[in-house]
Each structure stands twice: as C-alpha cells, then as structure tokens.
Amino acid sequence: MTDFLPPIQTTARDDAVLKALAGFVRQEALGPGEKLPTERILAERLKVSRNTVREALTRWEGLGLVERRQGSGTYLKAAVSPDMLHMPLTLAGGNDFAGLMATLEIRRALEAEAAALCAIRAGKAELAEIERKLDLMEEAFQTRAGMSSEEDWEFHQAVFRASGNPLFEQIIAAMYEMFHRFWEHPLGVRDFGHASFPYHRTIFERIAARDPEGARAEALKLIATVEDDLKRGAANLKLSDRR
Template sequence: MVQPILVKRFVISPILSPVHTPSRDDAVLHALVDFVTSEGLRPGDRLPTERVLAEHLKVSRTTVREALTRWQELGLVERRQGSGTYLKAAVTRNMLHLPLTLPSGNDFNSLMHTLEIRRGLEAEAAVLSAERASDADIAFIEQKLVKMEDAFHARHGMSADEDWDFHLAVFRTSGNPLFEQIIAAMYEMFHRFWEHPLGVQDFGHASFPYHRTLFNAIAARDPIGARAEALKLIATVEDDLKRGAANLKKQNKKSQE
C-alpha cells in the first residue's frame, strides 16, 4: 500500500500582504524576509510554492521566481527538483548582500585558495563555539558527529553530507550568524573537497579522527585546544592536496616520456 505523502500546509500570516510599490523586486524580497522571520523558519525548512507566494503578494510568479533566484545566487536558498525551495541560511531585513567571485576549478591552486579561506573560518568558529556553546549546542554537535562517523564507516569514507552537517553545526554554535551565511554561500566550492579532487580516492580520510578531537575540545570548553584540532584537520586536507598534485605531476611526466 502506497503511503500518502504528507505536505506541510502553510497558513499564510498577514505579514504576506499585497505589495504596492514601484520597486517590486526589493519589496518582494523584504516580504519574503518578513515571512521567514514571522514563521520562524530555519535553514533546512521548505518555503511555500511560488504559486502560493505570488497569490498572497499579488505579483506574478515570474517576479517571485526572480526574487528566489537572487536568494539562490547568494546561497540563501536551495531549489530541489520535484521537492521545492529550501532555506539554506538565516535571513534578516538588515542583511547586506555581498557578491562573491569564487574559484570554480578543481586544480591545485583553486583548491588551495579555498582551503586557506576554510582554515581561517573553521579555526575561528571552533574557538567561538568552545567559548559560547551551551549544553544543548554541544549535544547538537555530537549528534551530527555520530551521524558522520556512522556514515564514514558504513560507506567506506563516503560521508560528504554528514561531514558538511557536522562543520555547519560548529559554525552555527559559534554564536555569530555571519559564519553560517558565509559558509552557506560557499557550499558548492567547499563540496569539491569531497569529490576526490586531483584523483585522490581516499581524499579526506586522514581528517576523520580530528572531527572527534575537535568536538572533544569544544565540549571541554577549551578554545585553544579547539583551534589546534581544527588546524590539524585542515592540515590533513592540505597534505592530501599536495599528495594529489605530486601524483598528477608524476603521471604527466611519464606520459611525456
């Protein structure tokens, strides 16, 4: 027997009132921000359909679609084929939209540039998380860690999504929402590290134990230790990049002989 699919029914609050302004693009974005805030939506929650939003805002679906496209380009929402649009980062009316020009290659230099940014963000977020995380935050990070460890063992190191969720939990519990927003905008760029870059099939495996030691330092409220473990984790990724680059260099040299 096919089980019915339960779809969340949104009761649209009065905050989604018709838009009457010459600058409809910005007005729609402001109305969407107000809706997300009033409904208490968090990253991972699904937004109403374009049709529902358009009806209540009294604008065309094209206008709504363009507004959501702007959010998608900023890394604020994710569109999943056949499923809907999901919030990826917290949004507020006073947030600034900062366009980023990010390296898109899988070559050594592009990946190293990404890793250097990641090193700074993760080390500082680890420090703040150790200083600010509540008991509930610690439990939340541990939950993500256990899921990542289980996936790593069950799928022979293929734990990209769970790994991302663990790091996102650390950023979220840092107490600074800008960390989470910046990381969400860099989602695609960071995920290249789980795609066997530079031909390294076991890429990232060496970093696995440092997720646990990083958590232990945060749970112990040890900011210095948390920074050290975060840097060790990133160092293993850098070693993998250098190993991959060296192997490719050898392969190219052989092919030219």
C-alpha cells in the first residue's frame, strides 16, 4: 500500500557543500594535487559558515579525497566527481598471526578471481604493463637475492588494476596495509617469498594466453606457497605471540 515516498530533504548543509564543491572541481577540471579554494572563500561564496565548510571538508578528508595542509591550503588527493560512490571499510583487530592468515584468505579469494577476470578483460596496454612489472620484479629478485617485496607488490597491483574492477585493488590495498603491520621482518623467515617467485611468471603466461581458469589455478598455487611460508614462520616463534 505504501508507495515509496522518499523522505523530504529539509536540510543537509554540509552535503550540499560537498555537492557544490564536486561540481566546482569538475567545472574547473581539477585533478589530484591541485589546490582547492580557501575555507574562508568557500564559506563566503556558498553563503554558509566556515564551520560548515570545515565539516564538509573533514568528511572528504576522512575519505582520503583531500589533504589539508595548515598554512598552505587544501589539496585534492584523488579524482573526485559528483557521482562517486563511497563504501567505508573498517577492519577490526588482526594484529596477530591469526589476523595475518585472515588477510591471506581474503587474498586467496580475490587474487584468484582477479587473475581470472584479468585473463578475460585485460587490454594490450594493461598486459604490457603487467609484463613490465614482472620483468622489474625478476630483475630485483636476482640482484638483491630475494628481497623484492616492493616490486612483487607492484606486479600484483598491475594485475588487479587490469581486472577492470577498481574494488579489487582497493580492498587488497587494505589487506596489504594490515600485512605491513608485520611484514617488515615477517616472522623471522629470511627467504620469505622465495617459494612464490616462479608463479608470478606462470600467472602472467596464463593471463596472456587468455586462460582464466589457468590463471586462477596459478594464483591459488602462489597463495598456497605464501601460506606455507607463514606457517613455517609461525612454528619458528610459537611462543612470542602472547599478549
């Protein structure tokens, strides 16, 4: 019986400010790194209090869209558009070994799917980019005797980016962040990541061959080796995780 009657919009000052600001950014074609108008100017032009402007900007800052530098100004940190969608993700806990394994299970799910999607959707340019990152990684691996975590990460990022779905990259970035609370010296395992090395190339080969299921299978193998490394490391310290 009840037809869907959307609640009427009485006030939403700060939302309105953000909408106006998003429009302004598009109007002026501002990109990341560029400077936004002053809070005082925005307040004056939009006919709202400076405090309201600040609350609006605080929202964007919390979303990582904008960076405020005292004494300098407010700068765009990412591309903003009037029709973007936000899905705040907050991850609780996960500072211990169990948390590390938890992130790895997410990686297994997403990495496999992304590799498969990538095999279907990656364009020529993306494929070339992935191969470039792969070469860089292999070179770093040879040169620095196995310490190639940075290049390793960039390779995976390139795959996620080529999956055609930006959420993959963003979610995995969150996992990576959690990983990094540990990863500096992961569990004392010196050759951490060595075992996973060869699978990077096999994943790329399957993607280049447009073989989704093959790519998925290779990605799963890679994660399995990392998992093994982690478990091996856990056995090494057994007792050090008592909080």
